[in-house]
Amino acid sequence: MMTGNKEIDNFLAQYSEEVITNALTIRTIILKTLSEVQEQIDVPAKMIAYTYGQKYNEMVCTLIPSKKGLKLGFYKGNDLHDPENLLEGNGKISRYVAIRKKDDIKTNALTTLLKEAYNAYKLRNDK
Numbered sequence: 134m135m136t137g138n139k140e141i142d143n144f145l146a147q148y149s150e151e152v153i154t155n156a157l158t159i160r161t162i163i164l165k166t167l168s169e170v171q172e173q174i175d176v177p178a179k180m181i182a183y184t185y186g187q188k189y190n191e192m193v194c195t196l197i198p199s200k201k202g203l204k205l206g207f208y209k210g211n212d213l214h215d216p217e218n219l220l221e222g223n224g225k226i227s228r229y230v231a232i233r234k235k236d237d238i239k240t241n242a243l244t245t246l247l248k249e250a251y252n253a254y255k256l257r258n259d260k
Contacts, residue, residue, distance in 0.1 A: 136157065136160070138172075140174055141160075141172070141174065141181065144174050144176065144181070145157070145198065148198045148199075148200070149200070151234070151235075152198050152199070152200075152202060152203055153198075154235070155202075155203050155232050155234075155235060155237075155238060156196055156198050156203055158235075158238055159196060159203070159205055159232065159238060159243065160172075160181075160196065162238075162240060162243055162244060162247070163183055163194065163196075163247060165244075166244050166247040166248060166251070167183060167193060167247060167251055169185075170183045170184065170185065170193065171183070171184050171185065171186075179197065179198070179199075180195045180196060180197045180198075180206070181195065181196040182194075182195050183195065183196075185254065185258075186258075189208065190208075190254075190257050190258060191254065191258060192208045192254075193207075193208065193247070193250045193251055193254050194206060194207050194208065194247065194250055195207075195208075197229070201233070202231060202232055202233040202234075203231075203232040203233075204229040204230065204231055204232070205229060205230040205232065205243065206227055206228070206229040207220070207227060207228050207229065207230075207246065207250050208226065208227060208250070208254075209226055209227070209250075209253055209257070210222070210226070210227050210228025210229065210250070211224075211225070211226060211227070211228055212253060213228065213246060213249045213250060213253060214249050215228075215246065215249075216242075216245070217239065217242040217245075219239065219242055219243070219246060220246070230243065230246070
């Protein structure tokens with residue numbers, strides 16, 4: 134299963150089939166939920182950013198694949214309402230949802246978090 138976006142396909146190709154499949158599933162959820170979001174690969178940081186501009190405060194979330202699994206990171210995730218308690222991490226700003234297997238992808242809860250993150254982006258940027 135590939136995206137048709139050569140840059141993203143090449144970026145994900147270095148990971149296991151399970152990580153690729155889960156990344157593409159979450160990518161679909163992100164693209165359905167965040168209309169007109171821009172997808173930007175940051176190769177040195179090994180992540181795909183979903184943003185509405187070039188500045189950090191315009192970023193909504195990131196997909197961070199690794200050998201062990203996948204993280205869906207949220208900029209300013211510490212401020213998000215998380216009724217299903219999916220968010221992990223204890224950094225000052227960011228939080229993430231860890232995806233180790235397909236069963237970890239809770240579509241409705243992730244969609245809710247993405248909408249929360251989008252609303253937080255709009256508030257931060259007075260949109």
